Amino acid sequence: MFNRLSLLKNKCPSSLLQRYPLKKIYRSYATNPQTPKGFENFFNNGSGGSKAKIPPPNPKSSPTPPGPNGLKTLAPVIASTVFLWYALGMGSNSKYHEVTYQEFKANLLDKGLVRELNVINNSYVQVHLLPEARSFLAEDPNTVYYFSIGSVENFERQLEKTQDKLGIPDSERIPVSYHREGNLTNALVQLVPTLMLIGFFVYMGRRAGGGMGGQGGIFGIGKSKAKLFNKETDVQIKFKDVAGADEAKEEIMEFVKFLKDPQRFERLGATIPKGAILSGPPGTGKTLMAKATAGEANVPFLSVSGSEFIEMFVGVGSSRVRDLFETAKKNAPCIIFIDEIDAIGKARGKGGHFTGGNDERESTLNQLLVELDGFNSSDHVVVLAGTNRPDVLDPALLRPGRFDRHIVIDKPDIIGRADIFKVHLKPIKLNPKLDVPALAHKLASLTGGFAGADIHNVCNEAALIAARNGKDNVNEIDFEAAIERVIAGIEKKSRVLSPEEKKTVAYHEAGHAVAGWYLKYAEPLIKVSIIPRGSSALGYAQYLPKDQYLYSKLQLMDRMCVALGGRVSESMFFESITTGAQNDLQKVTKMAYSQVSIFGMNPTIGPMSYQQDSNEPQFQKPYSEKTGSLIDDEARSLVTEALDRTTKLLTEKKSDIEKVAQLLMTKEILTKQDMENLLGKRPYETEMSPIEKAIKENEDKE
Structure with missing residues (x-):
């Protein structure tokens, strides 16, 4: 190898070599190229050799350690640094310091401190120094210098030109090797699509299955979401709690008698109707009537909404229908109540021919029809369904043998409204001077066309108005104000008319x-x-x-x-x-x-x-x-x-x-x-x- 130390030894006076080591003289010469006389004067002045002007990779001094807020600010920077450190394949004990090519040439290559160069992944070059360069630079021995390159050809051309200028013989030129190391960044980029796909399925599994601990995660997506009400604790509503629907109670009482004493009918060869459709305007008490039926019969009650059968996955609705009826048979005798059945029971072949959701809904309806045919009166399972739009239901759903009974729960008349008022007035703290039956009759005469939910709203509004005015009990004037608010809206006191x-x-x-x-x-x-x-x-x-x-x-x-x-x-x-x-x-x-x-x-x-039917699109009169x-x-x-x-x-x-x-x-x-x-x-x-x-x-x- 080209020996610069031997050249310097020949030029230095013997007196200087006796007083100072050759390496110390070489360090001074590298940064202060002077004549031997200059060396004598330099050392006689008591000055030591200066170090090579390469910026230190890790300064020994550091500012005051940051507090908690400073750590929060530095956290993203630290994480990025660690990621880059390992992404570049530098996760060892070595300390890496990046320099430019110009710094590498002036401070390392021109001064003969480089032993070999390693080109990594055709993107950056690691510099390996001579052993004596460590003491010359006075750096951490674990420090590894590197610099980035645009292309390998350009780097080789510049290196060859530099060594030609230095006059280094071909036999002693710096060896260059090429290596390819694993890049964590590329590996993560390749894994991102797979990780996103796994995360998507995990999320959908939790969403559809109610969590990994609820119904088995994604494996429980086909399980029914019906809520089971225990007959001893949950279903406590009786027919006495349902007012204003006497005719509907008489029709549905047939199901109660069958569930209480099925042998009474079966020994005569009679078969109980398998199901009943409860139809009527919103708020008339269809769900309440179904719960009262379960409470009177003292049997379990399975409640589910029609929309819960519809999912984005193909076949989920049919699977949930099957699971619902299997659960009902295990808890027989019991009652199944499907609220808003028009979500899955609309007439097939009407609208949505070009959407996959329509096919899924129809397959769910077909499975429901099959299940209704699949059990008989010996299963002791009764299916009740509620809807506000019986006119859009599929005729196959309403035929005898499936939903045999069509029970209409309409808005109550004045006598029914009075009975409903009596039920909803019980929990309200009324003025002791008020006669409850007379008050219920008067309010019923003022609320023509009101359903049960509207009447409950009137009673609640009256209590709110009384509380807002700081009263100790509710008076008749509060009920009148509540009726006005429900009919015409709240008073706009802020709206001042000219x-x-x-x-x-x-x-x-x-x-x-x-x-x-x-x-x-x-x-x-x-x-x-x-x-x-x-x-x-x-x-x-x-x-x-x-x-x-x-x-x-x-x-x-x-x-x-x-x-x-x-x-x-x-x-x-x-x-x-x-x-x-x-x-x-x-x-x-x-x-x-x-x-x-x-x-x-x-x-x-x-x-x-x-x-004309307002529910169907009309293209011509x-x-x-x-x-x-x-x-x-x-x-x-x-x-x-x-x-x-x-x-x-x-x-x-x-x-x-x-x-x-x-x-x-x-x-x-x-x-x-x-x-x-x-x-x-x-x-x-x-x-x-x-x-x-x-x-x-x-x-x-x-």
């Missing part, structure tokens, strides 16, 4: 009230108000609804006139009408078209009904263009007739409208008693129902 708007609303509502007061078939007025409520109502008139199922043409005409009373009143007392009658016009238009095209009450169109034009003309003529009739009536009663409007602007709320004081008794008193007669008799006694 005097002009308030006057317009007062005359508008006065027109409704006066028109209803003098029309025979209009519903009796209870209250009229000009206090803004809800999202858009600036005023409203509350009437006493009747449980009426049939309407004559005269009754519909009177209803249309009452609805048009507000618009007619505005046209009489103001220069122009406002947009406040929009909702009234919608009601009037709907009633007019119903009489002409649905109820067959128009002599021109004749006894024809063109009612069920009548010709000529008939459609006739329907439009007759409906418009009917509205015009009602408008003329209302205008004639209110023109005669203009003074009465003035009285009511002026009092409304003063009091904002008028009751039936206020109307009687202003206009006298209503000329057409309606016949009272039996409950209303009982209430009046009770009030007379008090």
Whole structure:
């Protein structure tokens, strides 16, 4: 190897070599190339040789150790450093220090300190120094220098040019070796897709199976999600807790008798119906009726929603249906209740032909049909199902032998509402002076068309209103305020009307009230108000609804006139009408078209009904263009007739409208008693129902 120490020995004076080691002289010469005389002067001045100017890889001094916040800040940097350290294959005890090629050439190569070079992965070069270079550099012996290269060819060309300039013979040139080491970064990049796929399946398994400990993770995805209610502890609801559905209770009692004493029917050769469809509007108590059936029969109760059978995986719905019926057979006798069965029981072949979800739903329905056929009365399993839309169910689901009974749970009448009020009034702390039966009957008369859930909401709202006002108990006025809130919305006290708007609303509502007061078939007025409520109502008139199922043409005409009373009143007392009658016009238009095209009450169109199914998309009308034009003309003529009739009536009663409007602007709320004081008794008193007669008799006694 090219020996620089021997050259320096020949140039140095003997006196200098006797006083100082050759290596120390070489270190000084490497950084301060001077004449031998200069060396003498340099050492005589007491200066030691300076070190090579290579930046230290690991400074010995460091700032004050960071506190907890500093560690949090440095954590990402430390993690990145450790990752890079191992990614470059440097996870040993060596200390690596990166230099540039220029630093490598000037400080290491030109000074003859390099023993060999290792090219790693064609991307960077490790520098291996001579043993004596360690003492010359005075560095940590474990330090390994390296520098990055763009390409191997360019690196070899530059190295060869540098060694040519230094005059190093070919036999003593620095050896270069090439190595390929594992790169953790590339390995992780290759593993990322696999890890993501494994994570996805683990997540879906936990989501679908309720966790690894719940139903077996992904292996339990086909298990039913039905909740089992134990007959001794969970199902405590009885028929006495269900009010307002006496006919439905009578029909469903047949299932209770069978589950209590099945031998009574089987010894005569009778077979109990396998299932029943409980249909009706929302909030009428279908789920409550099913629970009461299980409670009365004292058997386990399996409850599941129809949507829980549908999953993104193919075949899961069918598997869950099979598991549900297997669980029911193990707990027989028991009741299965499938809520919202229309989620899987819609008629097959309707809509969604191009979606895979439709095929999955149909396969789930097919499995349900098979299971309903697969067990008989000896299994002692009864299937109840609830839905709000029985018209969309598949006919195969409703045929005898599957869901034999079709039990309709409709909105309760006034007697049923009174019974429901009695049930929901029990947990409420009422004023001791209130008679609960009389209060229930009165509230029932004020809540026509309410379902059981609406009645429960009224009772809860009354308790909230009483608590909000700091009362110790709930009074009758709180229930009336609750009914107003449920019907018309909360009072908008922050919405302040201008005097002009308030006057317009007062005359508008006065027109409704006066028109209803003098029309025979209009519903009796209870209250009229000009206090803004809800999202858009600036005023409203509350009437006493009747449980009426049939309407004559005269009754519909009177209803249309009452609805048009507000618009007619505005046209009489103001220069122009406002947009406040929009909702009234919608009601009037709907009633007019119903009489002409649905109820067959128009002599021109004749006894024809063109009612369309709102649940199915209609791409064409069920009548010709000529008939459609006739329907439009007759409906418009009917509205015009009602408008003329209302205008004639209110023109005669203009003074009465003035009285009511002026009092409304003063009091904002008028009751039936206020109307009687202003206009006298209503000329057409309606016949009272039996409950209303009982209430009046009770009030007379008090």
